[in-house]
Amino acid sequence: MNLDGKRVLITGGSSGIGLALAHAFLDKGARVVITGRRPDVLEEAVRALQGDGLTVSGIAADVATPEGRATTLDQAVAALGGLDVLVNNAGGVRAGRLENTAEADLQAMIDVDLTAPILLTRAALPALRDGGDAMVVNVSSGIALVGAPFYATYAAVKAGLAHFGEALRRELKGEGVHVLTVYPGGTDTPMMKSNRAGPELGFSLEPPAAVADAVVEAMETNAFEVIRGGEVRAQMIALNRENPAAVDERFVGLKPALEQAVKDHSAL
Template sequence: MDLTDRSILLTGAGSGIGRALALELAQHPTRLALVGRRSEPLEEVAALVRRQGAEAVVISADLTADGAPAQVVAAAQEQLGGVDVLINNAGNVRAGRLEAIEESEVLAQIALNLTAPILLTRAALPALRASGEGLVVNVSSGLGLLGMAFYATYGATKAGIAHFGEALRRELHGEGVHVLNVFPGATDTPMMDSSGARAEHGFDYESPEAVAAATVAGMIGGELTVLRGESTGQMLARNREDPAGVDRILAAGKAELEKVVTGHSSL
């Protein structure tokens, strides 16, 4: 895909991977609809995008509100003149033992990480088809491929959006809309500020800029998946061959992991 002058709807654009994606995409240049709950960080990103010669509009919205996904897509179409690319990047996390997490916290993760992107994609499909070369990018997680203790709900939502993307790619094959799934590893973003997990716990951080660059390269190259994190790839291979062995490896550090991630929340 040639991204020049493409109209792109990007969620979770105010910080982290979303912010880095906006700045990476601005280099082509593109027309960006930046979506998030708070307008101030979105306006800051929009100003940076415009300085690079790209266009940017800001759409402040809670994607989990009733009707919000369709409203956001309609606003993006009106302000950009269409939607060629949808990037489902917005997400949240609440780690800890399942029984210690409030029901509202479980539902909040499902609503933003899974339900909202599905409904956004559904609403955007007519515009994506009309573009003639539409693209959906789902930002999942390495934890959507490898189940990790204390991230059961988060991992389920990220596995769900990845499976949704794979199924939709096959559903739309040959119809002018492609789907790319992205699996970041641990990334140094504000979403991770409340986590104490570090390299000794199996979390090897990389920059959001590196994830954004790999994602945009995957978009241009027509890739099916982008997987980040060398350790993630190694553990995934081991998990396929000996899942019980991975259980034993992770069990050795389970008590310490619980201590450092129990307070991890971006809700």
């Protein structure tokens, strides 16, 4: 896909990976709309993105709600005059032992990380088809590939989003809409501020711009997926397929420190 002139909607675009993607798309000549739940943060992000001749606007809405999804799609299509790229980036996390996690927090992860992207994509497909050269980009997580203790529900919804994208890519093959799945590793975003786990526990952080650059490259080559984390992540993924018991044992030794480090990790 050539991003020059493409009309792009990014959910959760006011910070982190979403904001980095907006910068990267604008640099390629795309026209961009970003969404976010907090109007003040969204307004600040739009100001930061705007420059000479750049087309970018913001929509304050919660895509976890039917009203928020309708507002997001209607206003984005109106502002852009159509839609070529939908980036399902908005997400939330609450770490901790499953039995100690409030049901409302579990439901919130399901709503924003899985249900919202599925329903927003469904609603956006007519507009995407009209463009003739369109793409859906689903931002999953490395935890979808290697499940980590204390992230059971987050792993479930992100893995669900990944398989949704894989199946949808095959469903839409030859129909002018491609689907790309992104598996970020640890990324230095506001979502990670309450996570105190460091590299010794498997949470090395890379800049959001590095993820965004990799996504742009993948879009330009119509790749199927982007997996971040380098060779270490690739080795862990391979080991998890070939000998999952070995991964289990590796986590046993990390569990006490990891539980303490992530027990307050919340961004919902």
